[in-house]
Amino acid sequence: MLTKVHPERLFIGSIMLAFALLIMATVGIKPQLLQSLQFLILFVSLLLVIWIGIKAGKFDIITNRLRNRAVGWLIAATFSTALWSFAHKSTQLVFPALKEFRKIWNTFEPFALFATVVFILFALILFIVGSRDSKLERPGFIERSLVHNLSSKIAALPMVLTAVGVFVIATLWTVYHSFTNSRMLPKSEFIGLAQYERLWNSDRWYMSIENLAIYGACSLIFSLVIGFMLAALLDQKTRFENTFRTIFLYPFALSFIVTGLVWQWILNPDYGVQKIVRSLGFDSFVFNPLYNMDIVIYGILAAGLWQGTGFIMCLMLAGLRGIDQEIWKAARIDGIPMWKTYIQIVIPMMRPVFITTLVIIAAGIIKVYDLVVAQTSGGPGISSEVPAKYVYDYMFGAQNLAQGFAASTMMLVSVLIVLIPFTYLEFGRRKNA
Amino acid sequence: MNSIEIKNLSLNFGDVKVLKDLNLTIEKGEFLVLLGASGCGKSTLLNCIAGLLDVTDGQIFINEQNVTWLEPAQRGIGMVFQSYALYPQMTVEGNLSFSLKNAKLAKDEINRRVKNASEILQIEDLLKRKPAALSGGQRQRVAIGRALVRDVDVFLFDEPLSNLDAKLRTELRVEIKRLHQKLNNTMIYVTHDQIEAMTLANRIAIMRDGLVLQLDDPKNIYNFPINKYVAEFIGSPGMNFLQGKINNKDNVSFQIDDTLFELDGYNFQTIVEDKRPVWLGVRPENIVVNDGNKSMPVNFDVVVEVIEPMGADTLVWSHFNGHEFRFTVDGNKVINIGEKINLGFDPLHISIFDFESEDRL
Ligand SMILES: Nc1ncnc2c1ncn2[C@@H]1O[C@H](COP(=O)(O)OP(=O)(O)OP(=O)(O)O)[C@@H](O)[C@H]1O
Ligand SMILES: [Mg+2]
Numbered sequence: 001m002l003t004k005v006h007p008e009r010l011f012i013g014s015i016m017l018a019f020a021l022l023i024m025a026t027v028g029i030k031p032q033l034l035q036s037l038q039f040l041i042l043f044v045s046l047l048l049v050i051w052i053g054i055k056a057g058k059f060d061i062i063t064n065r066l067r068n069r070a071v072g073w074l075i076a077a078t079f080s081t082a083l084w085s086f087a088h089k090s091t092q093l094v095f096p097a098l099k100e101f102r103k104i105w106n107t108f109e110p111f112a113l114f115a116t117v118v119f120i121l122f123a124l125i126l127f128i129v130g131s132r133d134s135k136l137e138r139p140g141f142i143e144r145s146l147v148h149n150l151s152s153k154i155a156a157l158p159m160v161l162t163a164v165g166v167f168v169i170a171t172l173w174t175v176y177h178s179f180t181n182s183r184m185l186p187k188s189e190f191i192g193l194a195q196y197e198r199l200w201n202s203d204r205w206y207m208s209i210e211n212l213a214i215y216g217a218c219s220l221i222f223s224l225v226i227g228f229m230l231a232a233l234l235d236q237k238t239r240f241e242n243t244f245r246t247i248f249l250y251p252f253a254l255s256f257i258v259t260g261l262v263w264q265w266i267l268n269p270d271y272g273v274q275k276i277v278r279s280l281g282f283d284s285f286v287f288n289p290l291y292n293m294d295i296v297i298y299g300i301l302a303a304g305l306w307q308g309t310g311f312i313m314c315l316m317l318a319g320l321r322g323i324d325q326e327i328w329k330a331a332r333i334d335g336i337p338m339w340k341t342y343i344q345i346v347i348p349m350m351r352p353v354f355i356t357t358l359v360i361i362a363a364g365i366i367k368v369y370d371l372v373v374a375q376t377s378g379g380p381g382i383s384s385e386v387p388a389k390y391v392y393d394y395m396f397g398a399q400n401l402a403q404g405f406a407a408s409t410m411m412l413v414s415v416l417i418v419l420i421p422f423t424y425l426e427f428g429r430r431k432n433a
Numbered sequence: 434m435n436s437i438e439i440k441n442l443s444l445n446f447g448d449v450k451v452l453k454d455l456n457l458t459i460e461k462g463e464f465l466v467l468l469g470a471s472g473c474g475k476s477t478l479l480n481c482i483a484g485l486l487d488v489t490d491g492q493i494f495i496n497e498q499n500v501t502w503l504e505p506a507q508r509g510i511g512m513v514f515q516s517y518a519l520y521p522q523m524t525v526e527g528n529l530s531f532s533l534k535n536a537k538l539a540k541d542e543i544n545r546r547v548k549n550a551s552e553i554l555q556i557e558d559l560l561k562r563k564p565a566a567l568s569g570g571q572r573q574r575v576a577i578g579r580a581l582v583r584d585v586d587v588f589l590f591d592e593p594l595s596n597l598d599a600k601l602r603t604e605l606r607v608e609i610k611r612l613h614q615k616l617n618n619t620m621i622y623v624t625h626d627q628i629e630a631m632t633l634a635n636r637i638a639i640m641r642d643g644l645v646l647q648l649d650d651p652k653n654i655y656n657f658p659i660n661k662y663v664a665e666f667i668g669s670p671g672m673n674f675l676q677g678k679i680n681n682k683d684n685v686s687f688q689i690d691d692t693l694f695e696l697d698g699y700n701f702q703t704i705v706e707d708k709r710p711v712w713l714g715v716r717p718e719n720i721v722v723n724d725g726n727k728s729m730p731v732n733f734d735v736v737v738e739v740i741e742p743m744g745a746d747t748l749v750w751s752h753f754n755g756h757e758f759r760f761t762v763d764g765n766k767v768i769n770i771g772e773k774i775n776l777g778f779d780p781l782h783i784s785i786f787d788f789e790s791e792d793r794l
Contacts, residue, residue, distance in 0.1 A: 330519075330520075334531060334532030335504070335532055
């Protein structure tokens with residue numbers, strides 16, 4: 001509601017916004033503009049601090065239970081000031097040793113400056129809000145967001161920064177440049193949707209998508225089914241279970257390139273299966289999937305399954321082991337046949353495992369690249385191309401960054417189209433349950 | 434008529450012999466409790482009866498029919514587990530009716546049975562809920578209901594109340610007893626809890642290392658334990674043991690150092706020769722504090738060391754001739770630490786065990 005503005009929330013929000021802008025400016029998106037914007041927003045938050053101070057009226061610093069925290073932020077501000085000053089000539093003249101790490105200090109400089117300002121603001125706000133809120137029984141918003149579980153927040157910060165930096169910023173950057181005519185180097189010259197038009201007019205892209213669809217559907221179904229069946233078999237108190245598990249898991253330890261090469265040999269008519277069967281006397285036997293445009297993708301699929309199924313089996317086995325043995329006993333006493341117990345009781349109980357597995361398999365499908373490169377290099381012709389290879393080839397082979405970006409943006413969009421309803425369903429279910 | 438008969442049952446897990454040539458006969462409508470220390474094979478025995486484990490040797494009869502190699506579902510048993518083992522993604526109703534649906538029973542019949550069971554167990558209001566939305570006690574009721582709808586002759590319980598808190602345990606214990614009185618079918622109940630065993634059982638089987646040591650009604654097990662292990666196992670606080678020997682000179686008495694306890698009135702199973710080393714066991718609650726009028730046949734003095742008030746009575750710790758000695762007195766009686774107290778007991782209420790074999794004499 002507009003009548004009840006929460007200056008504290010605005011404050012935290014603006015600090016976060018300023019931080020996001022700082023990161024974007026550092027990454028290189030509109031550096032000057034975003035930097036000045038960021039300090040503008042920091043200024044706004046300073047004004048907010050003053051406003052909160054005025055609204056708070058009377059201060060009672062002595063009884064302020066947050067005083068230590070505020071002092072802590074001040075100390076942190078001192079440290080970051082020091083860090084900031086390390087990048088400056090005058091400090092480096094006093095401490096010559098600092099010069100050796102000049103590059104590091106220069107990287108830290110903007111962050112240190114930003115941190116100084118933010119920490120001082122934090123300290124101020126804790127003094128002000130804290131002296132007001134310390135009379136409240138329940139911690140206020142600021143106290144909860146700045147003080148509560150502080151150490152875990154600090155510990156999570158590097159990961160949050162990485163996630164924001166890699167996933168959000170880099171993604172935005174990619175999408176942004178897919179609308180430009182960047183070739184070898186990123187440029188900011190907008191040409192609208194031209195890259196996408198070109199993409200969707202390309203036979204190679206269509207072929208890639210078709211292949212990905214076939215590969216994806218088959219690999220999803222087969223690795224789930226085979227992985228689950230193997231796990232269910234191993235779960236029957238099999239002897240030598242460890243041995244089997246190791247054998248099935250071995251391929252996972254190989255890199256895709258090695259798997260690809262191995263399977264290229266196996267499927268190669270001159271060295272592999274065809275040769276062996278022919279040498280047994282079946283002279284007209286033909287088996288050369290990698291040289292047949294219609295079925296080449298299934299050759300790649302075989303290698304992919306061989307590599308991935310063992311891992312899926314291990315995940316499933318862990319899930320099966322997590323099921324209470326007494327559930328099995330209860331089902332046996334109830335007279336439920338084994339297959340029905342699996343389908344109606346055990347698999348629904350393993351839902352979280354299945355979701356994890358699904359995500360892992362899906363990620364593997366989207367990024368399939370090295371297998372293709374090692375087995376066929378996309379051939380014969382373009383019949384085994386996949387989207388990831390398209391992106392890579394355009395970005396680094398054809399030196400057409402923007403085209404590669406457009407293709408990767410399309411991949412991202414399709415992933416989101418699948419993912420958003422899925423998470424929505426999951427999330428909604430949680431809420432209802 | 435015998436409901437369950439177990440003949441020479443053995444079960445090995447690889448080299449580990451868990452059940453050794455075990456025999457057990459349970460009558461129709463009997464409530465048998467299996468009691469024993471952890472790892473003595475109670476669950477294993479129950480699983481063998483249920484058919485969840487393949488026996489190594491021996492036979493199991495249920496209602497005079499040899500079921501040794503029948504599937505669990507065909508044995509006419511229902512089982513309730515410690516961890517409830519409900520099917521989590523089905524509602525309570527689904528849990529109750531799943532086995533019936535699977536057995537292709539008519540819809541009306543399923544509904545009738547579910548309704549009947551939920552009435553008996555008072556879970557009618559919970560039928561549409563999932564197990565996750567139930568308390569522990571409610572879950573265990575549903576688990577009992579799942580056995581109930583199947584209309585079986587024998588109920589097997591494997592520590593069904595162990596996961597519940599003390600108050601709920603008492604409530605559900607009474608309810609299981611009521612259920613038994615109402616249905617009057619055979620029940621085998623595994624527990625660690627002596628109170629559960631004493632209150633529920635028609636007969637208790639005390640197990641140790643895969644063998645049944647004593648199978649008797651609760652009163653006899655409590656009063657006439659067949660050996661020292663059973664005597665120690667049953668009763669809380671535990672029985673006091675004094676080590677000494679039999680003095681058979683004039684009349685039979687128990688000699689510990691220089692003290693003689695006359696054993697007039699004790700029912701010896703066998704004739705006991707002079708100087709035989711024995712244990713004398715007496716329960717803390719069978720000790721009487723003499724105040725003036727010496728009424729008990731056996732009397733001796735101890736010094737009070739520690740006092741543990743427990744409400745209704747007070748547990749007093751002391752030593753007698755180097756053996757720890759506990760006894761209970763009325764909770765209202767005033768007792769001081771360091772006080773010398775004269776105690777007595779009736780030889781009728783004690784147990785004498787052989788020192789070597791620890792069997793009752
Ligand atoms: N699958 C198994 N493999 C090998 N040994 C087993 C197996 N299951 C049980 N045992 C052993 O059999 C013995 C009896 O086990 P059981 O589960 O019947 O004990 P219990 O009397 O039910 O104990 P608790 O009161 O703790 O449940 C134990 O010593 C146990 O180690
Ligand atoms: Mg057990």
